[in-house]
Amino acid sequence: MEVPKVTRHxxxxxxxxNLxxxxxxALAEExxxxxxxxxxxxxxxxxxxKGGMSNMFLDWIGRQMHNFNSDSTVIIxxxxxQTIPMTGIIEHYNLMETDAGRGxxxxxxxxxxxxxxxxxxPVHGDGDCFYRSFMFSYLEQVLxxxxxxxxxxLLAAVEGVARHHAHLEWNSEFSLRHKAxxxxxxxxxxxxRHNRWKNVLTTDSYSKQKLLKFFSGCGRPDNIFxxxxxVAAIWIYSHSEEFEPLIPELDEYDTLREWCSQEVIRHKVFTDHVQMTALVTALGVPLRVEYLLQVGDGQDLYDRQEDSQDYTPTSTCWSSHRRQLPHVHVVPRVTVLYTNAHYDIIYPHRRDGPPVPSIDERCCQQTALVQRPTTESSGQQIAQRDSCSGTGESSSQHIAQVEISTDENSDQHAELKLTSTDAHEYDDHC
Incomplete structure (x- = not known):
């Protein structure tokens, strides 16, 4: 039986x-x-x-709290x-409270x-105090x-360090820091140039204010440090024969490169004489370190001005020819003051200013002032005795006796005067 076909319209x-x-x-779902x-x-x-801004804000708050002086409402x-006169050095560093026995x-x-x-x-102490003091003092003199x-x-010297870095093939951020x-x-x-256009030659010039603003900005000088x-690490590693004997703790590290990465390159690590010597030698900048809390004179870590007279190597900032510096050119000399694991900037007396007498010179001047009135009084006594005495023999005896007593009294008086003078001068500093 055949099934009939159903035809659907x-x-x-x-x-x-429907389609x-x-x-x-489908389009709405997509x-x-x-x-x-x-x-x-x-x-x-x-x-x-939000997280990045929060971290930046918290970091900023942390830096401000770290720089905040709890004894006052001033952010350091x-x-x-402003610089501080040397008369305020004892008060600034609290030397009387540091160690009374070493006064x-x-x-x-x-x-x-x-x-x-x-x-x-003074500069802020956070582990970068030496680099902050060194660079600010150097640029202040350059300005x-x-x-x-x-x-x-300086740029040519830095280019030489860059070539050393290229030979070492270190995986570092040298290019980025170099650019900064x-x-x-x-x-x-x-x-x-702005100062010359404005004819501003004062100490509070536009350029000095710009320099202070740059070094006071949070985060901006970090690339420089x-x-x-x-630079110090590259110079140490490139001159290992010279610096390895100067590093007593090198045995604690596997290699010199590891020591450089931990003790030189690492952020906020204290800087010692080895790193300082390497830096100033690489840059060719004379450096002297004065000590406040140690016995002895200061130390010149680098003081070879003849290197500054050499030709300037070819660099990206110069034309292709070699450039000769003037024979009268003198590289700025940086001096820092070391005080208990911290470095501040210290300024020598200006050459055109009045010379300050040394301690020995001042002692001689004080002794002369003490002896002058005593000598005059003794002369008057001698004259009176001569006028009253009729014989030359007695007058000569009197003169000898007076001179002996005068010398003894003047020596005692000078000792007392110098002791009291030193004490008063010490009190003035406090």
């Missing part, structure tokens, strides 16, 4: 409408999915941004904007520093010069 319009509706639903993904991405970006700057040593050191230096500038010979000499350093030196040259650390 298909409405084309209805089928077309269109399905396409619309759009909704995209919107959800975009919302999720925006949420992730906001969370990342990274570089003090004589402190007194002697303060007098010697007062003889050679006029003022000092006082009208020419730019020193800036170009060159940018700072070029800023210094622009600041000097990191670069200086890399």
């Amino acid at each position: 298909i409405d084309s319009k209805t089928a077309f409408d 269109s509706m399905e396409q619309q639903w 759009i909704e999915m995209q919107q959800r993904q975009q919302a999720q991405q925006r949420k992730c970006l906001w969370i990342t941004f 700057p990274h570089v003090n904007h 004589v040593i402190f007194h002697s050191n303060v007098l010697n520093l007062r003889r050679a230096y006029s003022e000092f500038r 006082d010069r009208q020419d730019t010979h020193e800036e170009h000499r 350093f060159k940018t700072l030196i070029k800023k210094v040259m622009r600041w000097k 990191a670069f200086l650390r890399l």
